[in-house]
Amino acid sequence: MLVSIRAFSNADVFACGDYGYIRHFDGSSWSLTELETPSPLQCIDGMFPDDLWVCGLGGFMAHFNGTQWTQVSSGTTADISDLHVLATDEIYASTRQGELLFYDGDKWSIIYSPSLARFNAVYRDSESETVWLTGDAGVVMRLDTQATPTPEPCVHDGDVTLDGVLTAGDAQAAFQIVLGGFTPTVEEACAADCNGDDAVTAGDAQNIFMAVLGTAFCEDPV
Numbered sequence: 248m249l250v251s252i253r254a255f256s257n258a259d260v261f262a263c264g265d266y267g268y269i270r271h272f273d274g275s276s277w278s279l280t281e282l283e284t285p286s287p288l289q290c291i292d293g294m295f296p297d298d299l300w301v302c303g304l305g306g307f308m309a310h311f312n313g314t315q316w317t318q319v320s321s322g323t324t325a326d327i328s329d330l331h332v333l334a335t336d337e338i339y340a341s342t343r344q345g346e347l348l349f350y351d352g353d354k355w356s357i358i359y360s361p362s363l364a365r366f367n368a369v370y371r372d373s374e375s376e377t378v379w380l381t382g383d384a385g386v387v388m389r390l391d392t393q394a395t396p397t398p399e400p401c402v403h404d405g406d407v408t409l410d411g412v413l414t415a416g417d418a419q420a421a422f423q424i425v426l427g428g429f430t431p432t433v434e435e436a437c438a439a440d441c442n443g444d445d446a447v448t449a450g451d452a453q454n455i456f457m458a459v460l461g462t463a464f465c466e467d468p469v
């Protein structure tokens with residue numbers, strides 16, 4: 248059984264389905280690739296024939312680079328029901344456990360898990376930046392992606408100047424934050440909070456200085 252299809256031209260068509268089967272039509276005949284997964288594939292989508300994604304049950308996700316398929320961590324074990332690729336670094340997926348997954352070009356993560364809804368399909372409208380989800384029992388959800396930005400992770404590495412290296416200047420910058428000498432951005436404050444306790448104190452500044460000397464470390468070393 249084939250359940251999903253993506254065509255790039257009359258001579259370049261991909262379809263997927265049971266047993267990890269992916270079929271490709273080159274204009275004259277169909278060839279078969281079998282991915283190593285016990286789970287039936289559920290969806291296939293991509294920007295280009297050499298940048299394709301398939302999803303499946305049990306959180307299965309794989310990417311095709313034009314030569315080979317590689318399994319990629321989806322960040323969930325739920326059954327993935329649908330994919331919508333807007334750009335190579337902007338992809339949405341829905342799951343049967345009511346999760347919305349997002350791929351930022353680097354990794355997949357769960358950005359929304361509103362309820363016990365079981366989602367069957369996802370569509371992201373690029374004009375309005377709205378994500379539509381449909382599910383069992385007539386569920387339709389509308390999500391404004393602008394309203395729920397993915398939070399940046401807080402990195403407690405002491406690199407307050409955000410230049411990728413730890414120097415005495417970082418310790419000095421942390422002291423300035425403690426003294427009220429400047430108001431840090433969230434990213435700078437995260438970096439200055441060397442011990443990761445959600446507060447920037449003189450102890451953090453001192454720890455950053457000791458980290459420069461190599462006698463202490465921040466929670467996330469540079």
Ligand SMILES: [Ca+2]
Pocket residue numbers: 406407408409410411412413414417
């Ligand atoms: Ca620095």
Ligand SMILES: [Ca+2]
Pocket residue numbers: 439440441442443444445446447448451
């Ligand atoms: Ca701290």
